[in-house]
Amino acid sequence: MLIKEQCILGIEGSGFSVSVGLMDQGIPKGNLFLNTGAPGSESLLSGIDQLLRMLNTPKDGLDGVCVTLGPGSFTSLRICLSTAEALGLGLNIPVYGVDGLVLIAASVPYYAATVKVIQNAYKGEFYSASYDTSSGKAVLKSDLSLIKPDLFYEQLERGDLILGNGIAKLVELQLDLCTKGVVWNQDFQRIASGIGVIEHFLECEVREPSPIPLEPIYIRLPEAELNYEKQFGKS
Numbered sequence: 326m327l328i329k330e331q332c333i334l335g336i337e338g339s340g341f342s343v344s345v346g347l348m349d350q351g352i353p354k355g356n357l358f359l360n361t362g363a364p365g366s367e368s369l370l371s372g373i374d375q376l377l378r379m380l381n382t383p384k385d386g387l388d389g390v391c392v393t394l395g396p397g398s399f400t401s402l403r404i405c406l407s408t409a410e411a412l413g414l415g416l417n418i419p420v421y422g423v424d425g426l427v428l429i430a431a432s433v434p435y436y437a438a439t440v441k442v443i444q445n446a447y448k449g450e451f452y453s454a455s456y457d458t459s460s461g462k463a464v465l466k467s468d469l470s471l472i473k474p475d476l477f478y479e480q481l482e483r484g485d486l487i488l489g490n491g492i493a494k495l496v497e498l499q500l501d502l503c504t505k506g507v508v509w510n511q512d513f514q515r516i517a518s519g520i521g522v523i524e525h526f527l528e529c530e531v532r533e534p535s536p537i538p539l540e541p542i543y544i545r546l547p548e549a550e551l552n553y554e555k556q557f558g559k560s
Contacts, residue, residue: 328421329527331388334377334412335519338369338405339397339425339444340490345372346519347380351527354380356520369408389418389534391522393425395542396444396452396469406539419534423525424542428517429488430456430463431525433510438484439466443477443491451477451491452544471544474498481505488515 329351337344346356359372377384392409395402406422413420426442433440436458443451451474455467474494481487483506487495492509495502502509 326531327527328389328529328531331531332382332386333389333391333523334373334387335522336390336392336405336409337425337517337519337522338401339393339395339517340401341398343369343372343401343405344519345369345376346523347376347382348520348523353520356518358518369404384412385416387412387416387418390420391526392420392422392539393428393517393522394422394539395425396446396544397425399543402541406541410537410539413534413537419531420537420539421526422535422539423522424469425517426452426454426469427456427463427465428521428525429515430458432515432521433486433488434458434461436486438486439482440486440488443487443489445491445494446471449473453477469542469544474500481507483507486510
C-alpha cells in the first residue's frame with residue numbers, strides 16, 4: 326500500500342513557525358501555520374487538535390505521521406519530534422522523518438540548473454545544501470553543511486536558483502546577487518509545510534518507520550551541548 330492511500334499527519338517545525346497538515350488518500354485536507362514567537366509544545370498540540378477537529382478526523386483515524394528532522398532550532402525540533410514520537414507510539418502508527426531543506430528544493434521541480442537552499446543558522450552562518458530538481462524530484466548534490474554568507478556568495482554560479490530564509494540575510498549584507506547571474510525566490514509557497522512533509526513520502530510504499538527516538542539533524546552542536554563540553558569536557 327502506498328502512503329498516499331492513507332490518512333497522514335504532517336509536522337514541520339525546524340524554525341520558529343510550526344506547520345501541521347493532513348492528507349487523506351493523497352488529497353490535502355488542511356494545513357495550519359503557527360507562529361507564536363517561540364516554539365512551544367502547547368501551541369503545537371493545540372494546533373494538531375484544532376486541525377483534526379476542523380476536519381472531523383479522530384486521532385485514531387491516522388495511519389502515520391511525517392515530520393521534519395531539521396536542521397533548525399534545537400528547542401522546536403525537540404518538541405516536534407517528541408510529539409511525533411508520542412503519536413506514533415500511542416497510536417501504534419509509523420513515523421517518517423526527512424530533512425527540511427529537501428522539501429524547500431522540491432517546491433521548484435524541473436529546474437534546469439542547481440537549486441541551492443539556505444536557511445538562517447544564526448551565528449553568522451547558513452544551513453545549506455544543493456539539489457538537482459531537473460527530474461521532478463529533489464536529488465541531493467552536496468551534503469548538508471554550515472557555510473558563511475560570504476563564502477556561499479563566492480561559490481554561486483550563473484543560473485543557480487536560491488531558496489530559503491537565508492536570502493534575507495544576503496540582501497541585508499548587500500551581497501549583489503544580480504551580478505552573479507543567479508535567481509532567487511522568497512514566495513510563501515517555498516516554505517516547508519506540514520503538507521509538504523507528507524508530499525515527500527506520497528509515492529513511497531508503506532515501510533519500516535524511522536527508528537524511535539528520532540534523530541534530529543543539527544549539523545552544529547546545540548548550545549547546551551557546547552556549554553556542557555566547556556564545563557565538563559566531551560562525554
